[in-house]
Amino acid sequence: MSNLNDTGLGPLQHCALVDLTALPRVGFRGTQSADYLQERGFSLPHTPNTAVIQADGSQVARLSQTEYLILGSLRDRGQRIADEEAQWQPGPMANYLLPRQDSHAWLQLSGVHAAEVMAKLCGVDLRSAAFAPGAVAQTSAARINVVVINLGAASHTALQILCDRPSLEYFKGALLDAMAEFEGRALGIDVLY
Structure with missing residues (x-):
């Protein structure tokens, strides 16, 4: 397991989950x-x-x-x-x-390990070579329907993930569990400002 302190990357560039559900x-x-x-x-x-x-x-x-x-x-x-x-x-x-405010929750999964995290939960290849910035996938992850949007850049992966709002806590838990191997963590929305 890598040590976050040894990577030289900040948490957003390493492996981070931010809940954007409060945004319209x-x-x-x-x-x-x-x-x-x-x-x-x-x-x-x-x-x-x-x-x-x-x-x-x-x-x-x-x-x-x-x-x-x-x-x-x-x-x-x-x-x-x-x-x-x-x-x-x-x-x-x-x-x-x-x-969509009440029907869909919105999460952002970012960092160099984002595609590896999603590979544990989803059958779609979300690596940047197959899922370039601007790509959208309507698929299943952790047994629920999701919309995944790659709105990052070549230098910074940022997957916007929308899921059924009642499934938010379940899906966040599944993502955090998949992120544990990469020392990923949940961050507050303030880190994006």
Whole structure:
């Protein structure tokens, strides 16, 4: 087992889990959702199962041909996304709001061991060579459905993982157990500011 003090890496770059469930997130679905989101100033991924980071730090993942998941930015503590959800009004467009604050928990698994941790829980290869920044996987991990989004960089792995909110404590426990081999640990959200 490696010693964290000998790696020269900080906890976020080594192996860390941060609970981002308090940050706003929202979804949109419909044949005109792309038009709606672009009118609202979002840059969208061109293909399903990809994601892009916005200029303000928020993140848009395209889950299917017509479904988008938007994760709030740390910079404004998700206020832009909370405002988007609050201001949405049903209209003639085929664009439907999918509230995600209460349905999905949000975790960030980061560090050089993130893919190795996930390999213990998930059958999808999440190593950077197979799961590059911007990739999205809708899969199963620790026997629950998850959405995994690689929004890190080549120099810093950061997997955003969304799971069913009632399963949060179970899934966090499974991740922390898988992280133990790598001396990974849970950190508070303040380390990201």
